[in-house]
Amino acid sequence: GAVVSQHPSRVICKSGTSVKIECRSLDFQATTMFWYRQFPKQSLMLMATSNEGSKATYEQGVEKDKFLINHASLTLSTLTVTSAHPEDSSFYICSARAPGVSNQPQHFGDGTRLSIL
Amino acid sequence: ELKVEQNPLFLSMQEGKNYTIYCNYSTTSDRLYWYRQDPGKSLESLFVLLSNGAVKQEGRLMASLDTKARLSTLHITAAVHDLSATYFCAVGQGGSEKLVFGKGTKLTVNP
Numbered sequence: 001g002a003v004v005s006q007h008p009s010r011v012i013c014k015s016g017t018s019v020k021i022e023c024r025s026l027d028f029q030a031t032t033m034f035w036y037r038q039f040p041k042q043s044l045m046l047m048a049t050s051n052e053g054s055k056a057t058y059e060q061g062v063e064k065d066k067f068l069i070n071h072a073s074l075t076l077s078t079l080t081v082t083s084a085h086p087e088d089s090s091f092y093i094c095s096a097r098a099p100g101v102s103n104q105p106q107h108f109g110d111g112t113r114l115s116i117l
Numbered sequence: 118e119l120k121v122e123q124n125p126l127f128l129s130m131q132e133g134k135n136y137t138i139y140c141n142y143s144t145t146s147d148r149l150y151w152y153r154q155d156p157g158k159s160l161e162s163l164f165v166l167l168s169n170g171a172v173k174q175e176g177r178l179m180a181s182l183d184t185k186a187r188l189s190t191l192h193i194t195a196a197v198h199d200l201s202a203t204y205f206c207a208v209g210q211g212g213s214e215k216l217v218f219g220k221g222t223k224l225t226v227n228p
Contacts, residue, residue, distance in 0.1 A: 006159075032214055043205065043220045044160075049213075093159055097214060103148045105162040106216065113157075 003027055004096050006109025014117055015086060021079045021112045023050075023094030029074035030096035034106065035067075038091040050077040050094075084116045119144050121208050123219030130196050131227050138191040138222045140206035148209035149189050150216065151180050153202045160205065164191075196226045 003026040011019050023033055031052045036044040048069055049057040056069035066088075068080040077096075081088055091113050095106040120143040130136050140149070148167050152160040164173045166182035166189060173180050177200065179192045189206055203223045207216040 034215070041223075044218045046215060046217075049215065095160075103165065103167050103209070105150050105152075105165050106214075107162065108152075108160040111159045 004094065004107045004109040006094055006112055008112060009110055010113045010115075012115045012117065013084065016083055017116075019081045019084055019114060021081075021092055021094075021114075023077045023079070023096070023109050025075045025096045025098075028096075028098040030077075031074060031099070033071060033077040033094055033096045035069065035077075035079050036093045036095065038093060038111075040091075044093065047079075050079075052077075081114065084114070086116045089114055089116045119146070119208060119210050119217045121206060121217050121219040123206055123222050125222060126220055127223050127225075129225045129227065130193075132197055133195050135195065136193050138193075138204055138206075138224075140189040140191070140208075140219055142187045142189075142208045142217075144211070145184070145187075146208045146211060149182055150207045150209075151189070151191055152205045152207060154205065154221070155202050163204075193224070196224075198226050198228060200224060201226045 005024045007022045033050040035047045037047050038044045046059050047062045050069045050071040052071045058064050071077040091111050093111040095108045097106045122141045124139050151163040154160050164180040169184040171182045177194045182189045203221045205221045206219045
């Protein structure tokens, strides 16, 4: 089945550091990937839609300059949290949908737990 | 704007009992998904519901969709401890691949 790999699984770093998270579709090509943020014991909130070869589409209230998204190939999207601060600490999850049959479920990466000290 | 409401948000039940989780959504959609999330983990796809009256079953879980009522249910039959997790419904936003998630139902099955 479709597999989405996310790396790293956990990051702990100092305030002001920029952190890059990778999301890879392992056995399919994904023209579109999604980045979500999940605070403890809360639901998933869509941050942005990553489009291969073009600019990402950000949801309302998400800072484009803070959360940089690059989707340079059909199997890789990256999210960079720039100059991270403690309030950016969260669980970040990416997803992608395998092409072909419409309405297939999105497949989620294992998530990245980001802790900013 | 599409809104998705799940209830209950917390559910504690005994092994062997039955219960239903409800997912209501506010605008027409052509697809609804149920996911499971274990603590500290990502989401696992459980069911895909695409049409009115759709019913899917896997083990002790059964999901259904009523598009006219904009309601999906996830029914748990004879619960076992292994079903303890948080369950999310997610509704497709028309005309895009975006999903809007409910707040999740944290299910705890006690021995």
